[in-house]
Amino acid sequence: MAGEPGELLLLVPTRSYRAEDFLQAAGRLGVPVVLGSDRCHRIEETFGPVERFLSLDYRHPEKAATRIEEAARDRPIRGVVPGDDTTAVIAALAAERLGLPHNPPVAARRAANKLAMREALRAAGVPVPAFRAIELSTGPEVPASEVAYPCVLKPLSLSASRGVIRADDPDSFAIAFRRIEAILRDARGERKPKEDGADRLILVESFVRGAEVALEGLLVAGHLEVLALFDKPDPLDGPFFEETLYVTPSRHPPGLQEDVRAVTARATAALGLSEGPVHAELRLGPSGPVVLEVAARTIGGLCARALRFGAGLSLEEIVVAHAMGLPVRSLKREARASGVMMLPIPARGILHGVAGVESARSVPGVEDVVLTAPQGREVVPLPEGDAYLGFLFARGDRPEQVEAALREGHRRLALDIRAPLPVTP
Numbered sequence: 001m002a003g004e005p006g007e008l009l010l011l012v013p014t015r016s017y018r019a020e021d022f023l024q025a026a027g028r029l030g031v032p033v034v035l036g037s038d039r040c041h042r043i044e045e046t047f048g049p050v051e052r053f054l055s056l057d058y059r060h061p062e063k064a065a066t067r068i069e070e071a072a073r074d075r076p077i078r079g080v081v082p083g084d085d086t087t088a089v090i091a092a093l094a095a096e097r098l099g100l101p102h103n104p105p106v107a108a109r110r111a112a113n114k115l116a117m118r119e120a121l122r123a124a125g126v127p128v129p130a131f132r133a134i135e136l137s138t139g140p141e142v143p144a145s146e147v148a149y150p151c152v153l154k155p156l157s158l159s160a161s162r163g164v165i166r167a168d169d170p171d172s173f174a175i176a177f178r179r180i181e182a183i184l185r186d187a188r189g190e191r192k193p194k195e196d197g198a199d200r201l202i203l204v205e206s207f208v209r210g211a212e213v214a215l216e217g218l219l220v221a222g223h224l225e226v227l228a229l230f231d232k233p234d235p236l237d238g239p240f241f242e243e244t245l246y247v248t249p250s251r252h253p254p255g256l257q258e259d260v261r262a263v264t265a266r267a268t269a270a271l272g273l274s275e276g277p278v279h280a281e282l283r284l285g286p287s288g289p290v291v292l293e294v295a296a297r298t299i300g301g302l303c304a305r306a307l308r309f310g311a312g313l314s315l316e317e318i319v320v321a322h323a324m325g326l327p328v329r330s331l332k333r334e335a336r337a338s339g340v341m342m343l344p345i346p347a348r349g350i351l352h353g354v355a356g357v358e359s360a361r362s363v364p365g366v367e368d369v370v371l372t373a374p375q376g377r378e379v380v381p382l383p384e385g386d387a388y389l390g391f392l393f394a395r396g397d398r399p400e401q402v403e404a405a406l407r408e409g410h411r412r413l414a415l416d417i418r419a420p421l422p423v424t425p
């Protein structure tokens with residue numbers, strides 16, 4: 001059972017930012033870790049020396065779960081933590097086989113697929129945008145004449161707003177459709193499950209006007225504990241939906257915040273999720289909160305570094321402790337306001353450097369600037385890109401102070417992005 005001696009299985013894609021923070025959290029809690037990855041021949045160059053790891057094929061979740069079950073016969077696994085949507089499905093399958101508290105695999109699959117998620121939420125009466133799925137083979141011409149505008153087109157399973165595009169008329173619908181088609185074609189070589197045919201569909205949904213918020217929570221035996229509610233101060237109106245600022249605590253009225261919590265709880269129940277971290281995205285529409293996403297994982301990138309809880313715990317420590325059945329003294333977020341800016345990529349090209357980092361760090365309230373895009377590599381903005389240049393963190397007495405610090409810190413950064421040299425024959 002959870003809480004007995006055993007290892008934590010941490011499931012992360014090789015490109016994930018999250019492994020380091022989870023490994024540090026486990027170390028602080030005295031929890032031994034086995035790292036599951038899809039490219040273990042590159043494990044040390046990606047994560048550094050790791051005492052124990054499992055090589056898993058993320059393209060086939062059932063096979064990965066079988067591999068985990070076999071490994072646990074020699075050295076018990078007492079908790080499983082996923083790093084993204086794909087590994088959340090594997091985590092659910094593995095935890096079910098190991099007899100650990102878990103999300104039902106069918107629920108994890110629903111949460112990882114935008115269409116299945118919306119179908120389940122709509123059937124349960126949870127507010128979601130009006131939506132329909134279109135086969136790529138159909139082409140854009142007929143559906144462009146049938147949908148209401150404005151609308152948003154998006155792939156079913158890509159993350160970080162990749163491929164999410166707003167259309168305001170039939171012409172922009174056709175352009176967005178073909179652009180997403182190309183993105184999905186490029187993504188087919190990635191090491192993700194292909195069994196559900198998600199790469200052959202595009203989701204089209206109504207555009208919901210209003211501010212956007214993100215809820216970070218923890219499910220314990222089906223009960224949703226809200227860990228933080230982030231405001232997104234920058235308007236996300238399209239045509240692309242690059243997220244930048246997250247600031248907590250929320251400045252929305254308490255009643256509206258309670259509505260967000262209640263709608264998110266209804267959404268997790270409708271999907272069948274019951275254990276572990278939850279990251280939800282909602283629009284505050286004219287009639288109330290509307291669910292855009294519910295993921296069975298923590299917030300992405302390094303954004304969790306903006307959060308601290310009772311006794312100085314990190315979000316990763318809370319998630320690891322829950323997975324291992326360890327007691328957590330407090331889930332209450334620290335009193336001070338905090339926030340993160342995901343540094344956007346303004347143009348496609350080769351990143352030659354970022355100036356002004358120390359100047360940004362000197363802004364009152366700014367705690368750190370972490371650059372994650374390697375110099376000398378190509379960087380790609382949304383909607384084709386799936387990563388940020390890095391992350392900027394701030395804390396303060398009030399949310400508006402944090403927002404101002406993040407904006408000033410970002411203003412002081414100067415990016416050197418150059419077009420690649422032409423290839424000569």
